[in-house]
Amino acid sequence: MVRDIIIFKGSKKDFDEYVAERIGDSSYTPFMELIQKYNARLRPNESGVSEEALSEKIPLDYCVVKADDYASVLPHVLSNFSTIISLNCDIACLLVHNPPRRVEDSLKIYSENSIEYVESEYQHISREKIIEIYKSLDNEILGQHKCKKQMVTGLYKISKEDTDKPVVLMFYGPSGVGKTESAKSISKSLGGKLLRIQFSMMQTAEAFNYVFGAEHSNNSLAKDMLSRESNVILIDEFDKVDPRFYNAFYELFDEGKYVDTNYDVDLKQSIFICTCNYDSEESIRMNLGPAMYSRFSECIQFGELEKEQKLKIADRWYRVVLSKLDREEIEVIEETNILDWFNSNIERYDNIRILKTKLENAVFQKLAEHYIFSQKA
Template sequence: MTDRIVIFYGSKKDFEELIARETDKNQTTIPFMELIQHYNARLRPNESGVRESALSHNILVDNCIVRADDYGSVLEHVLSNFVNIVTLNHDIGSLFVHNPPRKVRDSLRSTYGDEIEYFNTEYPDLTREKLKEVYSNIDADILGQSNCKKQIISGMYRLITKTNNKPVVLMLYGPSGVGKTESAKSISKAMGGELLRIQFSMMQTTEAYNYVFGAEHSKGSFARDMMARESNIILIDEFDKVNSAFYNAFYELFDEGHYVDTNYDVNLGQAIFLLTCNFGSEEEIKKKLGPAMFSRIGCCVEYEELSTEQKQAIVQNWYNAIISSLKEDEKKEIQKTDILDWFLKNAERYDNIRILKTKLENAVFNRLAEAFVIA
């Protein structure tokens, strides 16, 4: 028997905060995996390690917590028979369930129906004041790219009206290392929560297919990651590297803010999707993505090559950040070198800002290693 059922959809951080609010340290609280031990004891009493006396009567507990990671540790039939397994050997005051797969949700609904309480992560509403904060953040964090910043803010403005449940989809394109990913991080910081960043290009075809469409409940998936997101900003890096056969998975998502895979269904109506690619024009993007996918992109935002002065400003900022993290003797060692001057003079040689940053860091830490370790 279970007196109270709470289903929470959203981030792990918010779920743990809910648990902290709704439970008391003086109460008896057990994890879901302890219930599984008792269930296994019924099936294999000689192997479980659970005493026979513990199986002869129901155990009273105040709370049971089912965390999202727990589902990956059980077999498929546990999900379908979730309610029976949970109540098999325990009388539970409150059952807290985090981001349940569809089979778990349906098992609970078939038994408890309208008695279930639902909570979820509350993402900040986009208002003009919040949008001003976003613009202020991105303007401070990203050098140059003034047109890009205006286009991004313009593309996001539609969410203020709340006229429909369609997410914002923006394609950020241009050379590598000119601020596309950093723009996404800056926007997410202003909107609250850690950015959800997806890189399909890192996956092989089979792995990517299972991730996008869902496979075994124990495996990670696009839907599960979106359900657990902290931020309502979702970055899909190198969207053009996704196998074109997968694009139909995004049609309903970008049209209606709804995503369904084998195990989960997620609503993302007010989310902001930032896609990136390295193409040089909208025509190239359209040719690669195809008309159906291209038509679902709200705006293509072109990032330009940085000027020499902007690269020099970035070098100075990175150098200052590194210096501020060093001990006094390390600072003095670096400040007597010409590392900063060399990179300021040669900044224009670097087209990719990430490479420029890596080279600068390597120069600093190579010198420190030689001075304080190798010498």
């Protein structure tokens, strides 16, 4: 028997905090321990537990089912979830994190009054929050002034609309000019780690299963979105995805709903940021199709960075790399001309990601030469 059921939908971080607050100093029984008891009842001769002990109901104050637990059990456990957990135990309070649909349906055999739903709370996009986002973008992203104003305009719009529809922004332009970093900055301002989905990796049958859902034990887009920490979701390189997958996004971008084989996800008032390397809105419309193009709230073009902006990025990143070193290593690097060389050759680098990698490699190559390669065997 289970007296009270808490179904929590949201991030692992929020669920762990909720459990700690709910049970206080009390201890809880993990779900996998209940599965061990269930298996012992199925195979008592192998378990070494007496028949008498197995027939007794074990009283539990709290049992916690974590989202990762479902991947460790067979499909029949999900369909018969309520029976299995109460077979050996009387549970006062069951706390369940992001249950697949079959688990949630199984728990509904109990009175609706026994089930309480709790969700992660995501920050409301107020005017004050938009000001904070703009300041962070201005501080962290060099250049792209027009882009930053367009981002803030899009966010301001959603803060005033009486709708739960997500805002869907398309960032387009060359690689390595701040598209992904801008998404990270917005997510940081709104709290929580950015959920980043990279479609460039999704070209196989496995990718189809990820988008539309398959075995409950596998990762999926719905599962990742359900457990997001931030209400900002970055879909990187949207132009690289198989066009057959676009069907999955029409209702998501229109209404903030996503349904796959195992999960129903509510993404109302979320911020979706898609990126691509097209050089114009017309290219986006032609390549992604009018149906998908019409779902974007705004298309924001990122341009090449100017020389002065690249110099500032090189200087900033140089200082970040030096902050990882000890005093002696810093002195070794400061005696070199590494930063001067990059400043003199900054025009070679249009991709800031490559610039940062090359600069960092130069620093550590010099340290390796000084401390490792120069040592005689």
